[in-house]
Amino acid sequence: MRLAVVGNPENRRVALFAAAVQRAGLPAPEVFPWRDVLRDGRVPGPGTLVRIDSPGENAEVGALLRELGGGRPAGPAEHGEIVGAAAAFAGLRVGLGRVEAGGGVLLNSPAEILAMTAKPRCHALLTARGVPVPPALEPVHDYASLRSAMARAGWPRVFVKPAYGSSASGVLALAAAGRRVTAVTSAELSGGRLFNNLRVRRYDGEPVIASIVDRLAPDGLHVERWFPKAALDDRVLDLRVVVIAGRPRHVVVRASRSPMTNLHLGNARGDVAAVRAAAGERAWEAAMHTCARVAECFPGSLQAGVDLMFRAGWREHAVAEVNAFGDLLPGVLVDGLDTYGAQVAAIKEMACAT
Known part of the structure; x- marks a missing residue:
């Protein structure tokens, strides 16, 4: 069994997957850096099982994606700068096409990676399949059209999300009451440019x-109605659920005093057992069933990270996002395996079945 990874070599996910492969007694996977895929077209060939990892968190790769997607060829953006997301997405489509053309056996479908990454498309797909998601506004193209659409829908509170992106970059939790408008976000304006900051702030x-x-x-932009999340110990929370080979396995509770629950923003891991007890077994099992249904929408993907929210009162839940590269849950073990060990076990089962 030949395994390869398309990813940034410095990315922790790449290292953890490679370690899991070797723990399973298999040869170390060959790493094909995204910069080589985008710059030189170097990709895994036929007969290779290929894991596609995130091209993010690398300034050079980000610049190559934007340039390949028709964006500015001005080199890397400043650290944390939010710029050129649509061009980067277009570049990702080109890069994934090159990987697919290499003829390897892909563990992550390029079409499904793109569908998960494009929030409006992902929301529409889940809606069509009957997966519970917060309702979305009609398309908006600026702040004025956003406020008009909110008024027509009668929604005073919304989440404004960039159509392409991750890690809460550029997301605003916006509330309007008459002439008073507030927003909670990790985005920061500086020198006329927009940056993603690790400190969540409030704008009035x-x-x-x-x-x-x-x-x-x-x-x-993709705009959803504000979903009032359940809370424990004065912190609102949601779940990152990693579904592997169709089975919801590894779960992390993300608890926050702000509407942004991403752990890299300084939020805390909550107690899974406490959340499960608060929700009750029926509600918990229904939520996990929903995560499995999400995976059914992406049958060509070995794994997906599902962000699942319980509504205050615990009687309802909804899917906030689906993440093609959302499997980094350090220290979370199920049956003695982390997310990467579980993926390798699933890969070995697939290989034996064929």
Whole structure:
């Protein structure tokens, strides 16, 4: 069995997957750096099982994606700068096409990676399959059209998300009450440019909120009705559930005092057992069943990270997002395996079956 990874060699996910492969007694996978795929077209060939990992968190790769997607060829963006998301997505499509053309056996479908990454497309797909998601506004193209659409829908509170992106980059939790508008976000305006900051902040001035939205809008926006999340110990929470080979396995609770629950923003891991007890076994099993249904929407993907929210009161739940590369849950073991060990076990089962 020949295994390869398309990814950034410095990425922790690549190293953890390679370690899991070797623990399983298999040869170390060959790593094909994204920069080589994008710059030179070097990809795994026929007969190789290929794991596709995230091209993110590398400035050079980000610049190559934007250039390949028709964006500015001005080199890497500044650290944390939110820029060129639509062009990067277009570049990702080209890069994934090259990987697919190499003829390897892909463990992650390029079409499904793209569908998960494009939030409007993912939301539409889940909606069509009957998966519970927060309702979405009609498309908006700037702050003025956003406020008009909110007024028509009668929604005073929404989540404004860039159409392409991850890690809460550029996401705003926006609330409007008459002339008063507030937004909670990790986005920061500096020198007329927009950056993703690890400190979540609150904006109360409408002009600066409008400016942030208008800077994000050219790359596309996806706006959902605010979903009131359940809370424990004065922290709202949601779950990252990693589904592997169709089975919801590894779960992390993300608890926060702000609407943004991403752990890299300084939020805390919650107690899975406490959340399961608060929800009750029936509600918990229903939520896990929903995560399995999400995986059924992406049958060509070995794994997916599902962000699942319980509504306050625990009687309902909804899917916030689906992440093609959302399997980094360090220290979370199920049957003695982390997410990467479980993926390798599933790969070995697949190989034996064929």
